Amino acid sequence: MKKIINKPEDVVNEMLAGLQASRPDLLDVNYKKRIVTRKGVPIKNKVGILTGSGSGHEPDQVFYVGEGMLDAACAGPVFAAPTMDAIYDATKLINSGNGVLYLVKNYTGDRTNFAMASEIAEMEDIKVTTVIIDDDVAVKDSTWTAGRRGVAGAIFVYKIIGAKSAEGAPLEELKKLAEEVNINVKSMGFALTSCTTPLKGSPTFALGGDEMEIGVGLHGEPGRERTKMKTANEIVTYVMDSILQFLPLNAGEEVAVMINGLGGTPIMELYIAMGIVAKILEEKKIKIFKAYVGEYCTSLDMAGCSVSLLRVNKEYKKLLDYKVDIPYSIF
């Protein structure tokens, strides 16, 4: 295994130490519980926005904690849900009295632990509401999921809800908006290589030297098909066709596009994919409001990418443009 790590069991805490060292002005970290909170929480009169999942999907999720996005995030071990206990503690930390919204990608482990935490929180009279994100069109029911998986489209939900909560929207309105955004975002990815988790130290699944997995999950879950390597045009066209079946778009409509690298993919290749997506959308007379190209929700060192399309309206556009201050930024 070739990784910049010390001991496999320490990777999450050592990453959190680097995160805090990079933005000591913005974040607090509870290393025991692996909770990252925005400084100053709970924010007065604001609904707290919380997410969490296994680590290994960076920048999702702890790197989105900050002003205008998440109030806190719980980092589980690599590819394993955070504990109910940590979620409950984070809930208390960010509840100003206006309640807490859980944004949870659809994996059974995460759903279970967030559900238990919300029950305990409600016993203490903290209002908690959960929205499940399931934007992946690739497959229904998967290794760790009943229904459809939540993938990079979640970042659009965090972004829009983070902005709306900063504007002071109440819990019920945020819940409705998050559910609506989730319906309007669809995603699909593909892998050229497997990821390697630090603890296992060898690839999670076996892919031949000329094979790829279309519709892969964020932990290496099987997708729709294992095929011989295809050209960028072929892969991206197939992925776009699949997404557009679930998100029918009419000429004249507008979308936000996300080309999300899965961890081991060069920026050059992500932009080649972006060019193909833009061409397909142009042919269909669908306008690109904004393009997000880079790493948003990864799978450790997996090579490959996902495409997400979000149908936008005037409100979404305003909220997507809301300025954030989060640790994951370039300058």
Add this chain to the structure above:
Amino acid sequence: MKKIINKPEDVVNEMLAGLQASRPDLLDVNYKKRIVTRKGVPIKNKVGILTGSGSGHEPDQVFYVGEGMLDAACAGPVFAAPTMDAIYDATKLINSGNGVLYLVKNYTGDRTNFAMASEIAEMEDIKVTTVIIDDDVAVKDSTWTAGRRGVAGAIFVYKIIGAKSAEGAPLEELKKLAEEVNINVKSMGFALTSCTTPLKGSPTFALGGDEMEIGVGLHGEPGRERTKMKTANEIVTYVMDSILQFLPLNAGEEVAVMINGLGGTPIMELYIAMGIVAKILEEKKIKIFKAYVGEYCTSLDMAGCSVSLLRVNKEYKKLLDYKVDIPYSIF
């Protein structure tokens, strides 16, 4: 070879198409010459800032064209210098009459072509000045370099000079500042895997399954040493010691830190490195002004990273904080 590409010979132009599609409001692209310019050039009364090099180092360099950074960049073929002709054309496009500053990483091919272009430009009475960036402390004289190589520290030079030029500084002052920043930034990297260029289709150099290359160059040039894999603590401590030999810092001084992924390295690992760098600096009572963790200057799909330290003063800090609008951003 596993890459999201169509034909290897088309990768640069297809990437540029994706780049333009992602920010049609900000950029113009000349596909024949592979020149990316900021819209509205030449900017009145402003010195034009130009760079260029082989492609494969994305986001360096075309992704830094925009407001507050580069006025144009020339993209060569993968790992090969842009032509003299393209550099000369870009020079004319961005010259407002106040002259053009070339910021060139120290590779012989790039230096030669920029030098020829500047000679022709000067024959046409365009004032051109060149600053060579050579921040890599790993080795002196390398496969494609006489002297020391220019690596990710170049991004600090672009950032500071881009901001200063936006403030209206004249050519001679920018040149002096760029030279000074270059002296104050030192870098060193290491590779866990080789990169694979699209045309060759197989790894540029051979590394054993348990080996790493310390001090590697941005094209896979040999570094100081090939060793068995080390722990993150061991590698990063060695790299920091090497940098600090060339950039002696006293307790109380302040630095900007860059942890630069080389293309195939997960964000988790970059932040583990960040935590170690922060600890070493803290022990030496050197303050971190700002941390830049992510991909800034890559080598296609190479796994590994580089560390850069920039000694900052009040002016550098102000210029580093100058807001930019470039295609390489997260939100």
